[in-house]
Amino acid sequence: MKRGLLIWVPLAVFVALAALVLYGLFRPDNTVIRSALVGKPLPNFALAPIAPGKPGLAAADMKGGVRLLNVFGSWCIPCIAEAPQLMALKERGVEIDAIAIRDTGPAVQRFLNENGDPYARIGDDPRSQVQLSLGSSGVPETFVIDAQGKIALQHVGPINANDIDDILKAVEDAK
Template sequence: MPKISPLMAAPPLLFAVLAGLFIFGMGRDDASRLPTAQAGKDAPSIAALTPLGDLAPLSDEMLDQGGVKLVNYWASWCAPCRAEHPQLEAMAQSGITIYGINYKDEAPKALGFLNELGNPYAAIGQDSPGRTALEWGVYGVPETYVIDAKGKITYRFAGPITQDVLDKYIKPEIAKAAAN
C-alpha cells in the first residue's frame, strides 16, 4: 500500500480554511463596516490641508465647534464618490453639515467634479499627498466620519453612502452623536 505524503493533504486543508474564512466574512451583518482606532478620540488635525480653489477652507476649529458634522474623504477619480454624491447633496440640503477632504487629486479635476455634481460641503480642504488621510486611518475613498459637538470621532463608514447605508447607519449614528 503506497504511503500518502503529508504535503498531499496541505492543498485541500488550505482550501478548507480559506473557504471557512470566506463564508464567515460573507455572514457578517455589514461586510463594508471597518473598525476605526479613532473612535472616541479627537479628530486628527487637518492643519496640513491646503485650500481647494476659492472654496471655503476647512480648519481644525470647524471640527471642534458646533453640533454633529460629517467629514467626507472623496476624489474626482473615484467612481464610488460619484455614486454617493446625491446622498451627500440631500444630507446637506436637509441641514447636516458636511466637510469635504479632497484626497490625492488634482485641483482642476476636483473643482470640475463639484461644478458638475454640486457642492454639498460647508468647507473643503485638499490632501494632495494623502498625509492627513493617514492620520485619520483612511483605507480609501470614499470614507465618511461622524464627528460629535466636542470634535470626537464617533463613527466611520468606509465606502459609498447609498440610501440604504444612510438610513441604516449614518442617520442613526448622527442621532446617537447628537444625544451625547
C-alpha cells in the same frame, strides 16, 4: 506500500486547501471597522482650499455643531457612486465638509459640477497626511464629528442608500 500512500498526498493537500477556501467563502463577514479615534478629538490640522469659491478646512472649523467630514478624491469611482447619498444627507440638513486627497482644483471642480456639491468647505490634502492622521486608509471614508470636535463615527467605504438612516442616527446621537 510507501508508493501507494504517496499517490494520495497531492489529493489530501488539494482537499485541505479546498476546505480552507470554502471556509473563507462561507463564513460571515465582519464589515465593522473599529476606529481607534472614535470618541477622541480630531487631530489638529489646517488645509488650504482646493476648489474655487470654497474655503479650506481646519479642525477648528469642525466644532460648534455636528458635521460630516468626507474624505474623497475626484479620481475615485466609489466617491462618484456615493455622491447622490451625500446630496440626500445635505438635503436632510446635515452639514458636510470634505478633504480632497491627492487632487487638483480643476479636477475637484469638475467632480462637483458633474456629481453635485454637498460640501461647505473642502481642504486640500496633497500628501494624505491629514487623511492618515484620521486613521483613514482609503477613499471614500466619512466621519461624524460631534459639536466638541470629537469623532463619533467612522464609516469606511462609500455611503449607499441603505446607510443613510444609520448616518442620520449617528448625527442625531452626536448632538
